[in-house]
Amino acid sequence: MFFAVRIYKLYQYLVETKKEYVLSRQVLRSGTSIGANVREAYNASSKNDFIYKLSIAQKEADETIYWLELLKEVGLLNEKEVDSIRMEATELLKIIRSSILTAKKNAGSK
Numbered sequence: 001m002f003f004a005v006r007i008y009k010l011y012q013y014l015v016e017t018k019k020e021y022v023l024s025r026q027v028l029r030s031g032t033s034i035g036a037n038v039r040e041a042y043n044a045s046s047k048n049d050f051i052y053k054l055s056i057a058q059k060e061a062d063e064t065i066y067w068l069e070l071l072k073e074v075g076l077l078n079e080k081e082v083d084s085i086r087m088e089a090t091e092l093l094k095i096i097r098s099s100i101l102t103a104k105k106n107a108g109s110k
């Protein structure tokens with residue numbers, strides 16, 4: 001949830017300071033959906049459902065990194081502004097990927 005809060009604060013910063021409404025909305029959508037999809041995975045009805053929901057979270061994390069990089073490339077954020085949150089998104093992506101691989105491995109060893 002803390003990542004989603006950071007994303008929301010970034011969104012507020014972009015809207016209030018930069019008057020940017022398109023890319024900021026994209027990063028808000030993808031960045032806040034990561035945690036929601038992980039939470040859904042914990043309430044999955046089956047191992048396959050768990051893997052599926054984590055896969056969505058993985059895609060959203062990767063998409064968030066894309067939007068962060070684009071915000072930097074178009075000059076709305078500088079390297080310092082984007083670095084920390086991009087690193088956190090990358091760590092989340094790695095954790096989610098690892099969880100998916102572990103779940104798939106465990107599903108195959110029944």
